[in-house]
Amino acid sequence: MEKRGHAELSRRERQIMDILYRRGRASVAEVLEELPDPPSYSAVRALLRVLERKGHVTHEADGPRYAYRPTVPRAEALESALRRLVRTFFDGSTERAVAAFLDMSAADLSDEELERIAELIEQARREGR
Numbered sequence: 001m002e003k004r005g006h007a008e009l010s011r012r013e014r015q016i017m018d019i020l021y022r023r024g025r026a027s028v029a030e031v032l033e034e035l036p037d038p039p040s041y042s043a044v045r046a047l048l049r050v051l052e053r054k055g056h057v058t059h060e061a062d063g064p065r066y067a068y069r070p071t072v073p074r075a076e077a078l079e080s081a082l083r084r085l086v087r088t089f090f091d092g093s094t095e096r097a098v099a100a101f102l103d104m105s106a107a108d109l110s111d112e113e114l115e116r117i118a119e120l121i122e123q124a125r126r127e128g129r
Contacts, residue, residue, distance in 0.1 A: 013051055016044070017070065020057060021077070025069035027062065 009017065012035075019034045020026055028045045032038050039047075048068050051057045059066040070077070090096040102109075102117075109117075 009051075009054075009056070012039075012047060013056075016047055016051060017056060017077075020068060020070050021074045025067045027065050027067055029065075031068070 015035055016031055019031050023030065023034075026034075028041060028048060031048070032041055032044045035044065038044070048057060048059070052059060052068070055071060057068045058071050059068045061067075072080075086092060086094055086097045090100065
């Protein structure tokens with residue numbers, strides 16, 4: 001998303017995008033059903049129009065209503081968000097970000113998960129050389 005120059009998303013816009021990524025596509029009513037502490041139908045419709053204007057969603061006719069879907073694949077949006085997170089909170093250091101995540105969740109990780117992380121690190125070493 002960021003490489004297209006899109007503005008940052010508000011909390012409510014992020015919630016809507018999460019719903020659209022989870023569902024693949026949704027009508028205003030379907031988004032409204034899943035929003036926590038939902039605003040009015042017309043407010044959700046307006047937010048979807050804003051997201052469309054920003055280039056995050058597109059719509060298509062689905063009978064008498066519109067179905068909205070993300071324009072950027074979830075993997076691309078995730079990578080962009082992670083890059084922003086690392087840049088913003090860890091001064092661009094992937095090492096510091098990974099260390100922080102491990103510190104937060106070390107007690108919750110199973111031996112299998114730790115082994116998988118070790119495998120990913122080894123794979124990154126091989127591919128980086």
